[in-house]
Amino acid sequence: MVRVKKVKHKKWFKIFAPPYFGKVEVGEALAAEPKELVGRTVEVTLSDLTNDFSKQHVKLKLKVKEADGENVTTDVCHFEISLPYLARLVRKRVTLIDEVYKVETKDARKMK
Template sequence: MARRKRQTRVKDKWTMKKWFTLIAPEYFGMAEVGYTPADDESKVVGRTVEVTLAELTNDYSNQNPYKKLVFKVFRVAGENAYTKFHRFELTRDYLNSLTRRRTSKIEDIVDVQTADGYVLRVKSVAFTVKRCQSSQKRAIRKVMNEIVKENAKKSNFVQFLQEAILGKIPAEIYRSAKKIYPLRRVEIRKIEVLREPKEIVEERALAKAEEKVEAEA
């Protein structure tokens, strides 16, 4: 009898929930990237969804299946949960496939600010053809650091994301750093949002307040 009651409670709990459609940011085409259940829309805000670039663009060529994007819900309207960019990273399997014996792996981490005020943590990595010296590693790391900072400084958030994820910035690093030592590959392996511009935060807070007023009216 007790077991039947527990099963009934679990069933009732699920029947109270509804499914919300997760929507990618506008600069990623506002594609549907998944669904999430909740009995209250306030519980959806803050949830994250992970999708590969291949799934998002329906393009499985090149490294797209190994590029992961994480979006976070910031607003719910009706049955749609709208997301913002939270994190980008390469899969561990892909990075492991690039690591080889008797070669060097050079990594750099830098916090940058885009032209429109986003503060990001960017992690880049370079793989050499053969093992290089410590002085060459330092020189290549400096090139990586400077190119990432310069691109962030002159680009807005969306432009920087696109150029980092789609390969323009890694290609620029490759062209400059290979003059120091022959390289096999350069990648931006991770991008995280540390802080959004104050105007964006205030704009979202205002929109949320207006939606609450409309819902209560």
């Protein structure tokens, strides 16, 4: 007798930004169950979240932290400023100084 694999039908789930960005929809993801989305990352620009075109050079990586029903919530896990933007700021006879700090936020999260 031939064994038949059961196919799980996948659905589209809406991904939302954190509440401090106004819970803006940042995309959709395909999965069979919402719990499969936990841990995935989505990359967006800050201008997509704030509708401010002058913030186009800032990229954010949002990591899915919670999935309930059709909606998925995220949290910021990475923050980056594009290299062409930095190169435009640094001109001749100007030195770019990179500093790395370890800080703790008000909600007791450690960031580097």
